Amino acid sequence: MEISWLQAAIIGLFACLSSMPGLGGTSFGNYTLGRPLVGGLICGLVLGDIQSGILVGVAMQIVYIALVTPGGTVSADVRAVSYIGVPLAMIALKSYGLSADSPDGQALATSFGTMVGTLGTVLFYGTATMNLVWQHIGWSAVEKGDFDKLYLVDMVYPWISHILFSFLPTMIMVKMGAPMVDLIKNYLPMDGLAMKTLFTVGALLPCVGIAILLKQIVAKALDFIPFFFGFTLAASLGINLVSATIIAAMFAYINYRIKMLSLMKPAAGSAVVQLEEEEEEDI
Amino acid sequence: MEKKISRKALTKAFNNWYYGNLTCFSQEHMQTFGYMVSMLPIIQDLYRDDKDAQMRSMNTYRTFFNTEPQLGTVIVGITAGLEEARANGQEDVDDETINSLRAGLMGPIAGIGDSLVVGTLIPILLGIAMGMSTGGSPLGAIFYIIVWNLLAYFGMKMLFVKGYEMGGKAVDFLVGPQGEALRESITMLGGIVIGAVAASWVSVTTAFTMTASGADEPFLVLQDTLNGVYPGFLTAAFIMLCWWLMAKKKMSPLKVMLLLVVIAFVGVLIGFFDPGLNY
Numbered sequence: 124m125e126i127s128w129l130q131a132a133i134i135g136l137f138a139c140l141s142s143m144p145g146l147g148g149t150s151f152g153n154y155t156l157g158r159p160l161v162g163g164l165i166c167g168l169v170l171g172d173i174q175s176g177i178l179v180g181v182a183m184q185i186v187y188i189a190l191v192t193p194g195g196t197v198s199a200d201v202r203a204v205s206y207i208g209v210p211l212a213m214i215a216l217k218s219y220g221l222s223a224d225s226p227d228g229q230a231l232a233t234s235f236g237t238m239v240g241t242l243g244t245v246l247f248y249g250t251a252t253m254n255l256v257w258q259h260i261g262w263s264a265v266e267k268g269d270f271d272k273l274y275l276v277d278m279v280y281p282w283i284s285h286i287l288f289s290f291l292p293t294m295i296m297v298k299m300g301a302p303m304v305d306l307i308k309n310y311l312p313m314d315g316l317a318m319k320t321l322f323t324v325g326a327l328l329p330c331v332g333i334a335i336l337l338k339q340i341v342a343k344a345l346d347f348i349p350f351f352f353g354f355t356l357a358a359s360l361g362i363n364l365v366s367a368t369i370i371a372a373m374f375a376y377i378n379y380r381i382k383m384l385s386l387m388k389p390a391a392g393s394a395v396v397q398l399e400e401e402e403e404e405d406i
Numbered sequence: 407m408e409k410k411i412s413r414k415a416l417t418k419a420f421n422n423w424y425y426g427n428l429t430c431f432s433q434e435h436m437q438t439f440g441y442m443v444s445m446l447p448i449i450q451d452l453y454r455d456d457k458d459a460q461m462r463s464m465n466t467y468r469t470f471f472n473t474e475p476q477l478g479t480v481i482v483g484i485t486a487g488l489e490e491a492r493a494n495g496q497e498d499v500d501d502e503t504i505n506s507l508r509a510g511l512m513g514p515i516a517g518i519g520d521s522l523v524v525g526t527l528i529p530i531l532l533g534i535a536m537g538m539s540t541g542g543s544p545l546g547a548i549f550y551i552i553v554w555n556l557l558a559y560f561g562m563k564m565l566f567v568k569g570y571e572m573g574g575k576a577v578d579f580l581v582g583p584q585g586e587a588l589r590e591s592i593t594m595l596g597g598i599v600i601g602a603v604a605a606s607w608v609s610v611t612t613a614f615t616m617t618a619s620g621a622d623e624p625f626l627v628l629q630d631t632l633n634g635v636y637p638g639f640l641t642a643a644f645i646m647l648c649w650w651l652m653a654k655k656k657m658s659p660l661k662v663m664l665l666l667v668v669i670a671f672v673g674v675l676i677g678f679f680d681p682g683l684n685y
Contacts, residue, residue, distance in 0.1 A: 144431030148424065149475045150558035154528060155551055160535055164547035174542030181536050181546075185607045188529050188600075199659075224542065226609065227681055241660060254432040261430075261439055265468065268461055270446055277422075277430045277443040316674060322681035323670035327644060329608040331662050334648030336600050339525035340593050341649070349594050351642070353601025358638035364537035364602055368530060371598035375591040382587035 124217040126170065126210070126298055133169050134206050135294035137162070139285040142202035144250055146278075146285055153201060159183040159236065162205025170213060178223035179212045180205075183236040185329040188336060203243020206293050208236030211300045218304045230325030237328050239296075246288045253284040349374075409493045411486060411570075415451035419444050420566045423482050424559070427475040436472035441482065448486050452493040463489060466501045473512035474519025479562040480576055481511050483569020507574070514581055522589060526596035528554070533603040610640040613680035 137156060139145070145152035155161055163180015167173035187204055212232035213223075221228040261276035311317045341347060349371075356362045356370065427440035445467050453459035473481065485504055492499040531554050539546030568576045579585050612632075615624035632639040651657045651665070673679035 144428050146429055148426070149428050150424070150562070151555060153428070154524075154558070155555060158532065158550070160532060160539065160547050161551060164544050167544070173544055177539050177542045177544055177547060181539050181607075184532060184536060185603070188532055188603065230681060237663065241663070248433075251432045254430050255434060257430055258432055258435055258439060261442075262468075265442070265464055268457060270450070270460070270464060273439065273443050273446060277426045277439045281430050316671075319674045319679070319681055320667070320671045323674055323679040324667050326610055326679075326681075327666045327670055328663060329604075330610065330641070330644040330648045331659055331666070333600060333604045333608060333645050334652055334662075335659060336525060336529060337645070337649045338653045339521050340597050340600075341653070346597065349597030350601040350604075353598035353603075354605045354638060354642060355601070356598070357602040357605035358641075359636075362602070364533050364599070364606060367602035368534060368595075368599050371595045371602075374598065375595035378594055379587055379591035382590060383584070386583050386587065 124170070124214050124301055126214070126301060128294075128298060130169050131294045131298040132290075134166060134210060134297050135290040137165055138202040138206040138289040138293040139282070141205060142200060142250065142285070142289055143247055144254065144281070145202070146281060157201035157205055159187055159201075159205045159209060162201075162209050166206065166209045166213065170210065172213065175213050175216065175223040176209065178229070179209050179216070179232040179236070182223075182229035182232040183208060183212070186233055186237055186332040187240070188332045199237070199240035200243030200247040201240075202289050202293065203246055204236055204240035207243065207296050208239040210297045211239060211304065212236050214300050215304045215307075218301070218308055226326070227322060230322040232325070233328050234321045234325035237325075246292060249288040250281075250284045253288065254281055257281060257284075409452055409490065411448055411490050412451050415447040416486065416570065418447040419482070419486060420479075420563060422447065423475075423479060423566070424562060427478075435470060437475060437478075438468065438471050440475070441471045442467050444482050445485065445489065448489055452489060459493075463492070466504050469505050469508070471508060471512060473516040474523060476523050476558060476562055477519030477565065477580075478512065478515050480565040480569040480580070481508060481515060483566040483571075484511075484573055484576060486566075486570045487573050511577060515577070518580060518589065522592060526592055527557070529603065530596060530599045533599055533606075536603070536607060604641065604645060605638050608641050608645070609638075610644050612640060612678050614678050 140147035140152050141157035141162070143153055143157070145157065147153070147156050156165070160177070160180045163176040163178070163183075164173065165176075166180075167176020170176065183204060187199065187201070209232075212235040215231060215235055216223050216228050219231065221231060223229070223232065257276050257280035260280070261273055264270070264272035264276065337347075337350060341350070352374075353367055353371065356367050357364070362370070423440060423444035426443050427437050430439045431437070442464065445464070449460055449463045453463065467485075485508065488499050488504050488507070492504075531550055535546035535550035537546065538549055565576075612628050614628040616626040617624040629640075636642070648662050648666075651662050652659065657665075670679060
């Protein structure tokens, strides 16, 4: 799979827009363009194979389904996952002759993407550190009362950080990816221990993504019940995701009604007491 | 005459926040610059010819700020209202009032936003989108792009306006008992959907078999046995293991991933895992 400099540069531009302090903004940059599923669509469009792009994107999306960045600490960088990991995984699949639709193809995509994503945290800290320079300019502008300069500081200067830490690394790695993947392929045969481990890791990694999410919503052991309810719906009963969401919504609705009723109860309870008191007076 | 922030300035303030809340992120100041850029149109509008007042008010927002930026829009709206009150000479609104309110709200809003928006809403949308993209169809990705952005934009716009109009009352709904009932229900919805996502998209299987000497067929195919007990048993077990390591043993996700590499390596060595690949 030959990737031209132009294709690599377009993917590099999307990396600038999508990362955590990304230039597409939080909602559209990070939470839209940065999601591996969307990255898969865009890389697929740029590289001329939408189907593989989406399949690779879906495989990697599960690992990063809950990429929460509490207090700005990251365990993986979305620009690296979605715009270095996805294209490299696409190249690797082509090179190994695997279909992106097969479990093996998905496992390969997952381990490639995660490896790159974890290394990508360097890019995150690089960008954030370089932004300190622009913020320094910003502080002196505020002190001088030169407020309009803040627009440059917040929205324009960070492009320089991104050209260095998003655009260039992405473009170079995507462009050089194909020969690198070929090199790996020649040294590591598919039935060897290393590749078998890599594929197995690829199948295990999504568990971490789901577990990160569970950490958000599970406080006590009983909180696992909704999770296993959903798991059973899909695994044992074969219910698809949209249907499972509707069933879940029904339970959530019932729960909400019950909670609201119990909120109203103290008021109703005191009314009853009042009524009883009145009755006693009557007697 | 009573001062009022012009519609134009309010819209500009919202747009500045919507786009620029994290564009100039650093570990040291996080969303501080996004906040200043967002308050700038409001301050310039309220104190059009009074440079000293502009200086004073901009100084207020130099204080560190960081929260979940999407739900946090409500805080920006509230401070817009407070700034308007200060411009009208309300004496009890000063630097301290504004900044203690910001500092007091950014923690709880970050917690609610991280768990509801990033931890529940986005995964549910992505889960549905992945289902629609089975087989490599771009439909799911397009669905996510459209639905998420409409929800994010109009949701944030509403939070901003409500914050500006209602002040502190706007957050009562989020942190009050009714908000808590709603939050708990949405978390339940999220939990069920995540379970379905895990069962549909994560698949951990074992290749372990036992064959009696001389027999052609193995008498134990572990994967089939486990499926007979509970379909997806190994997947659920590995998810629980990862959760336990992170939540109870306080391991970082990165360390858990490295541990999985070790488990995979050992598993392949003893024949527990075998992706069954060859050329």
